[in-house]
Amino acid sequence: MWRIGIRLYQDTFVKLKKQPGNNEPSATPFLKGVTNEKGQPLDPLLPIANSVCNMVCAVAFGHRYPMDDNTFQRLIEEIDLALKSGGSFIYAKKALSSRKAVLSFVKKEIKKHKECRALHEPQDFVDLYLVQIEKTKGRVSSAYNEEKLAECILDLFISGAETTATSLQWGLLLMAIHPDIQEKVFKETEDVLGSSHSISYQDWKTLPYTCAVIHEIQRTKYTFLFRIIRQAAKDGTFINPNLNSVLLDPEQWETPEKFNPNHFLDKSGKFVAREEFQLFGSGDSMCLEEQLARIELFSFFTTLLRAFRFQLPGGEKKLSKESRTGLTTYPHSYQLCAVPHYKAS
Secondary structure (H helix, E strand, O other): OHHHHHHHHHHHHHHHHHOOOOOOOOOHHHHHHHHHOOOOOEOOHHHHHHHHHHHHHHHHHOOOOOOOOHHHHHHHHHHHHHHHOOOOOOOHHHHHHHHHHHHHHHHHHHHHHHHHHHHOOOOOHHHHHHHHHHHOOOOOOOOOOHHHHHHHHHHHHHHHHHHHHHHHHHHHHHHHHOHHHHHHHHHHHHHHHOOOOOOOHHHHHHOHHHHHHHHHHHHHOOOOOEOOOEEOOOOOOEEOOEOHHHHOOOOOOOOOOOOOHHHHEOOOOOEOOOOOOOOOOOHHHOOHHHHHHHHHHHHHHHHHHHHEEEEOOOOOOOOOOOEEEOOOEEEOOOOEEEEEOOOOO
16 A cells, blocks of 8 residues: 555656646745845744645645645644644643644545546646546455545655654754754765756765765654554554664664764765664555655755755854654754855845
8 A cells, every 4th residue: 555655656746846836846935935034043943844734735735835824824733733742641632633633624625626636637646546546446455545545645744744844953953063064965965966956856866975964863863752553464463663772772873872974874985774774664664654754854955955054043052952752852942044055146
């Protein structure tokens, strides 16, 4: 099921890129918003959440929402509540209510797609999934139905988008704390891609240091303390992997508690995909949210660091790297200055 979901997701990206107005990076709205601040201190949380959530909307529904759209802002609030409240038994009911609200939003979009399907060829994830429902209609073994479609998109919002957004928050924070590493990322992208090249996910193959930095951000500041609960097929045992035991294992990592991109580089500077990096699981436990997070985190991170140098506001000596915990681990509120690498022409 997840393999077909990923294929549909990739097909959607190809179709969106071919449509007028969809050839700009997902990070473009964020870039514009940050540029408007003209290097003044800003809290990146809201523009990151807006841009990443809208990226899911573009892939799933074929369109983005205006940033000031009330329905869109309510969606972001409900996603945030579902994740931040979910780590507390006291707020469990609120988290469940928020989850239902997001699911209701998704189902309304699916209904709109069903009403307009005859008007155009499949353009987005919902369209392509509905086609699969039609193709497998009547088959007893079919895994496709509208309820699973809604749940799939809910997972993209809750898991995929949240992983991307939270990793970006940590990423910008860590780059401001480690300006030397940030400068190496910028230099590599400039040397390899130049200033005019539009970022593609395939570029990760030519950017080993940048790729190592992104993986190290996810290793040291992993979004979820535990992965999604799995059930063993043989005896029905429920399994909830503890990421801390793998990602911070002193027997597997040279400096487990230290932010060190060299964990993912060999002696010649080539990127190394570590088997111990079990952020999303392995084998058949990997999912569509992983594909979303990998593609979009790379796109956002490289686009932002090519455009700006992120640094601490004047007078600020350090920022907290301590985590706050709900269903995810996320940073305390902070402000950064985004100084453009190039002057606007």
